[in-house]
Amino acid sequence: MQKKPRTYNDGIARFYRKKDKSKNVKSLDDLEYLGFLCFEEKGRRQQDIEFAEQSGQSLSLKIVTPDDGDMDGDRNVLIDDVIYAIIKIDRDRENSELYFYLEEVRKIARDN
Secondary structure (H helix, E strand, C coil): CCCCCCCCCCEEEEEEEECCCCCCCCCHHHEEEEEEEEEEEECCCHHHHHHHHHCCCCCCEEEEEECCCCCCCCCEEEECCEEEEEEEEEEECCCCEEEEEEEEEEECCCCC
16 A cells, blocks of 8 residues: 655745854844745654753754755754754655754744
8 A cells, every 4th residue: 555645734944054154143144045845843752852952952843844855954944934953854765754853043033
């Protein structure tokens, strides 16, 4: 029996790279837009939280996306006006998916 394809309908994760790696990200002006992926939010397991804490970080959000084949941890993620740093990316080759472990950096103000 064939697996039912996953629907990534919890939101859109927009990916950015810092323009100046020596500066802290304060707004979208500090970032270069790279693209987006739809995601499904996942539960944070105790072992995920402990892994982040061992590396001195705090796991704010865990998401899964389709594997676009061109992803690295040297990016920032914007979801619902919050910038996140990528703690870790787990690649699930069998299902062609990426699991992102994210730490909140800051909420950004949008110019309307």
